[in-house]
């Protein structure tokens with residue numbers, strides 16, 4: 001007994017030793033934002049997942065924050081590219097090009113590369129997973145670990161994912177809402193729905209177009225969502241009747257237009273989408289074994305991702321599910337915060353990397 005503990009400790013120490021000698025980089029490649037963390041340096045990149053290609057020569061003209069600023073004002077020589085759509089990697093070449101720019105930006109090309117942890121959507125196919133690993137290796141990282149985003153997110157907002165008692169986690173990002181029941185370090189069951197931040201923005205756009213014949217940009221719709229939405233408002237509240245000015249383009253004449261809308265209308269535009277997320281959460285709970293449902297009642301629900309910052313969302317779900325709902329302190333960085341807390345597990349895998357690769361191959365089904 002004592003011997004086996006010693007061996008375990010020795011191999012763990014070996015992992016920790018390797019780990020201390022090589023850089024540890026983790027990436028949350030989100031539909032809306034990409035965040036990069038380097039151990040010892042902290043978060044070194046936190047910018048939109050968007051880039052602009054110069055169509056005349058195929059090169060990348062801009063990426064991240066600066067690309068977002070010019071995205072809606074491009075002439076026909078340029079095209080805006082979002083490598084991920086609704087949480088799915090829609091363009092692997094663009095994903096590689098984007099990550100290449102980002103890594104070049106934050107990591108000196110002369111420096112030896114080490115561990116690369118990439119958080120990806122839970123519902124990614126095995127083939128896509130392999131493609132992501134290949135991308136990370138091509139970026140020069142010898143040790144690559146691909147992790148489920150929702151698991152990292154849960155860890156990041158403070159869930160004890162290794163406990164054998166189940167916890168319900170809802171990560172509302174820009175492209176997808178991932179709902180998962182996590183226990184003993186694994187995602188026991190999950191659902192993913194393409195209703196999240198950008199979808200809410202589109203619903204605001206559509207509402208204003210249909211009702212007031214005004215076209216607004218996605219950026220403006222997002223600002224309305226972030227600054228004006230309050231899900232605790234009821235139609236009869238005084239604040240619900242406050243007027244907001246909306247600027248855009250007349251749908252018919254194409255001329256600039258300003259309209260006044262009641263604050264409650266923003267709630268009205270988004271509420272059906274929130275209800276649909278509620279239906280998905282309900283379906284996942286319903287399909288879970290009674291024991292897990294009991295655990296969820298005890299542990300409550302954890303919200304993560306930028307969409308969880310919607311004002312009043314926690315009270316909405318509390319009321320609907322009669323569960324205690326917690327929102328993390330920093331839901332926008334929950335995935336990356338999770339990868340920071342995962343280094344012990346990574347060190348353990350590094351201590352026996354060959355064996356881990358073999359296990360992973362079995363897990364991936366030998367593609």
Ligand SMILES: Nc1ncnc2c1ncn2[C@@H]1O[C@H](COP(=O)(O)OP(=O)(O)OP(=O)(O)O)[C@@H](O)[C@H]1O
Pocket residue numbers: 029030031032033034084086087172173174175176177196197198222225226304305306307308309310311331332
């Ligand atoms: N204060 C806020 N209120 C409401 N929504 C917010 C707020 N701040 C950010 N958001 C929304 O959060 C979304 C981005 O969240 P996040 O960075 O978690 O997504 P992502 O990880 O890029 O996407 P995904 O996980 O779906 O691939 C955007 O749609 C943004 O509008």
Ligand SMILES: [Mg+2]
Pocket residue numbers: 030031149173174305335
């Ligand atoms: Mg995310």
